[in-house]
Amino acid sequence: MDSSESIALQQPPPGSLVKKVADWTREFALRLREEVYNRQVKISWLLGGLHFSQTQELISEITSRENFVRKMDGIDWLKSYLGKGTYTDCALDKMTEEMQRHDLRGHNSVRFAVVVTDGHVTGAPCGGIKVSAERARDQRISLFSVAASKVVEEAGMNLIASSPAGVYRSNYMAVNVTGVHWVYTGVLNHVEPNRNLFCVNSQGKIGRIGTYGCKGDPGERGPDGYPGSAGDMGLAGDNGEKVPERTFSLSRLLQYLLYYRNSRLSLCTVFYRLVGLLNLGDKGRDGFNYPGLRGETGARGNNGRPGPWGSRGNCGNKGEAGMKGPNGEPDCDVMSYIRETCGCCDCEKRCGALDIVFVIDSSESVGLTNFTLEKNFVINTINRLGSMATHPHSETGTRVGVVQYSHNGTFEAIRLNDSNIDSISAFKVAVKNLQWIAGGTWTPSALKFAYDHLIRDSRRTRAKVSVVVITDGRFDPRDDDSLLTYLCDDPSVDVNAIGVGDMFGREGQHESLESIACQRHDRVTGMTRFADLVADNFIDRMESVLCPEPVIVCPDLPCVTEPEVAQCIDRPVDLVFLLDGSERLGHENFNQVRDFVQHLANHLTLAQDKNDRQGARMALLQYGGEAEHHLAFHMTHDLPSILEGLASMDYHDMSSSMVGAAISHTVDHVLTRLNVRQTRHHAELNFVFITDGVTGRKGLEEGVDTMRNNQAVSTVIAMGTDVEQEVLEKLALKDQYAIFKGTDFYELNKHSFLDRFHQWVC
Incomplete structure (x- = not known):
């Protein structure tokens, strides 16, 4: 069972989807009943389980169904989910290890694993899903891939499933967050061939699935009787009409009905076997194919288009140096022309002394691309705010800090007083080097970290302090929500809260953002997608919020400024x-x-x-x-x-x-x-x-x-x-x-x- 953040925080309250998956798993276990199949094979079940995120926790070792269900019932899934990143490959390896470790006591066991996840991964420290799934299959483990909800990455689901995908994937889904209830049909059909159980969605409230009575085991076979005497030889029959191969006659149907009645199989099993027999149609013969007559030669086509141009020729020799021109005269029009054509000589906007701290969500639910958009938003915003402070203790210019956060203890920071951040280029390099953490979401603790480690002891006396918090809104309830207002204890700190995601389009979801922004409604922004962060109109708005009264200063020529783009870094x-x-x-x-x-x-x-x-x-x-x-x-x-x-x-x-x-x-x-x-x-x-x-x-x-x-x-x-x-x-x-x-x-x-x-x- 996947209990990572992308599952645990997918729907409110946090952990509720994990609990539904656990309920599905429990109900699935209860439907695996012991019975005798075809009067020859006695089927019994042993079950174990684990849930995983970046780590794996054992729910139960491989044991009886009753013990497994008892251990499932003893866990509070609203609190016990792991809620960090997703390392599915390591979870598959742990499952395989548990299968191998279990003492099979000489039984000829068939091994199955039912992997309930969303197919999304944030890392592959154990070699990747494909490698770990192959290791499991090498140990004779068949893997079913079951979606935890409709929000899945199908490529990952298919890597997990054994072949054929029509059996081991087949779009199985344990929980549908839009209202359709649990489906057991496909998986049970393959791991327990005598059952075909399912729930159907209806307009009313769906009740708990009832239990099925068990048929008793057939009695032991009695001793063989003494052989009877040979009967008289029957008369030879007339030559009958030849019946096409695989034709199912009425007499044959009666023979099968009599046989299955004596075999004590359930009526459901008899029905499906007969359906299979009735579907054995006659295979037609291969057709014949004769070549047609050769057609007449067609008319000559038009000339084709000219071929592509040849490649560029080699460069010619360098020309001789020209004669030195006369000295020019001072001319204001010439200087104006240079100012207009030289991008480095534009007038500069100065915002005074600003200390700005961005607190950006780096959790699993954000995703790598959206995390990159957060970093681009930070860089694009700072591009609009004039010159950077050239020294940590400078009384003018802008100093910028960044805190990226995920689960507890994984905060990373670019500090306001970092002596290496003395230019916009240096700042851009530092931001681009931030790597997506992909764990849980501890937003309240991140706010406390930002104030304690970046603002409280390093702020400048005359600087305006602003904090911009970006989150997808789902923070782990195990964090201390009283810390949401931690920045509000200092009235000199101006806080802006940006919530990104569909949840902010629903009524009542702005409550946590308003707590972060100290109940200043004008400093709360909700948007549905991270791409809107880098839209021009939103950058304009943030510019006016962070630098409301800029001073425009035009430099004297000649001027020297920094390159607009940071040096290239080795980024995936x-x-x-x-x-x-x-x-x-x-x-x-x-x-x-x-x-x-x-x-x-x-x-x-x-x-x-x-x-x-x-x-x-x-x-x-x-x-x-x-x-x-x-x-x-x-x-x-x-x-x-x-x-x-x-x-x-x-x-x-x-x-x-x-x-x-x-x-x-x-x-x-x-x-x-x-x-x-x-x-x-x-x-x-x-x-x-x-x-x-x-x-x-x-x-x-x-x-x-x-x-x-x-x-x-x-x-x-x-x-x-x-x-x-x-x-x-x-x-x-x-x-x-x-x-x-x-x-x-x-x-x-x-x-x-x-x-x-x-x-x-x-």
């Missing part, structure tokens, strides 16, 4: 390039794109193998109309495969461009192959769209929703002046910083563009 990212291959692109622009992707592949730090937890992997799809998709190379870390795919990629010059259909095709056929997910759970999934800015809108909304449902982020490269800004913003998930524009495709391979994009994705 799966890049999917979607190239618009419609006729608007053209051969020359196509070649520019090919060179651009090749440059990135040569300069990105690629993963060592498909399971490497660092580095980049890439895939590229060229798309056109609804069903025009051409894959250059699958998701891979292998540089030779990438370069070979690029070299052999043709420009297809398609008549239309449907990016929505391309996204759906990518999710179904590139991110998944042979029902196996190709992306890494711990890596950021980034869709990179390369387009001239014009595409059909059919299926666009569905495609964007598909990206969000797969927890993907996106980047848009749009070249040319004729672009549809609204489409670009939809593809970029409303993040203006994720849109890279240029006047033509030649800009793709300029050093300034390449470096900026390279740093962005890594």
Whole structure:
């Protein structure tokens, strides 16, 4: 049983879904009855159980059904769930170990494991689900995969299940949080072949499933009688009409009925066996196939299109140095022109002395992609707040701290007084280095940690102190909820609470956020998805909250500022390039794109193998109309495969461009192959769209929703002046910083563009 945070906090009150799964498990155990099968095999049951998160706890060793149920009843599941990350592979290994450790006393036992989970994992310290499931199967353990609710990751469920999936997966679901009750039919049919029990949803309240009476065991067989004397030989019968093979006659039916009546099998069993016999139809003969006449030779076709352009030639020799020009005269117009064209010389906004602390949720229920969006929100917000303090004790400038939190004792911080954080670039590197913890959610304790360790002893006397708390709202009830108002004890601290998730659309769910924000309703924000954190309008709002009265100062030339993007770091990212291959692109622009992707592949730090937890992997799809998709190379870390795919990629010059259909095709056929997910759970999934800015809108909304449902982020490269800004913003998930524009495709391979994009994705 999975009792991790993604199960325990999926529905209120916390732990209630775990309890429902436990109730299902208990009821399932009660239905495994001892009986004699086919008058030959006596079936008896021994059961054990464990629940797991990042660790595993034994519910019961392998024992009798009565002892197992008694131990299940002795656990308060609303309090005893583990509520951290999900290490399913280690749980499978623990189950296999318990199976092996149990003394089977020479019985010829058949081993089953029923794994109730949501298919989601946050780590694989024991080698991964596939490896651990194979280890279990090597020990003759058949694994059923049962969903804990409708919210599942099917790829993980299929990795658990034994083959065939139609038997061991078959969309089994223990609990449906929308109201349909427990289903036992499929699993019981295979582990207990004489039973077919199920509950049906109805309009009224469903009562407890009743128990079934047990048929007594058949008596012992009596001694054989003495052999009788031989009977007289019967007369030879007439030659009968030949009956087609496998025809089920009435006389044969009567023979079977008589046999099954004497065998003392239940009526239900007899019925299903007879149904099987009646379905034995006659197999038809193979048909014949004759070749048709050879058709006439067709007319000669038109000349084909010109072939692709050749590759770029070698660079010429460097020219000689030109003559030195005369000294220029001081001119205010020239200085104004330089100021306007040099991005580093813009006027600066100063917000005074600010101490800002972001407290961000890093629990399992947030997910890696959403955690990345939280970090992007922090960086984008700080970009708007003027210069950073150059020294921890400086009386001017902005100092920023970050606390990421999960379960108790796993808080990590970038401190306000860190002497290494002396620039926006240094701060960005520190934020990007934060790794998703993926455990439980202890929000109240995180607020106390933030004040005690970042604010209380390191705040500046004249600085305005602001705290921004981001959470998905589900904190573990084992935490001390009185700490929700811990920051309110200091009236000089301004607290803003942001709640992300569908639960904040329901009445009464803002109560915890209002406690965090000290009952200041104007400082509480609820949103349904994490992508809204990085939307321009929300960043504008946070800018006005944190820096309400900025002072604008224009610097004297010349000026020196920091680069806008931090240095590249070795971060796990799966890049999917979607190239618009419609006729608007053209051969020359196509070649520019090919060179651009090749440059990135040569300069990105690629993963060592498909399971490497660092580095980049890439895939590229060229798309056109609804069903025009051409894959250059699958998701891979292998540089030779990438370069070979690029070299052999043709420009297809398609008549239309449907990016929505391309996204759906990518999710179904590139991110998944042979029902196996190709992306890494711990890596950021980034869709990179390369387009001239014009595409059909059919299926666009569905495609964007598909990206969000797969927890993907996106980047848009749009070249040319004729672009549809609204489409670009939809593809970029409303993040203006994720849109890279240029006047033509030649800009793709300029050093300034390449470096900026390279740093962005890594």
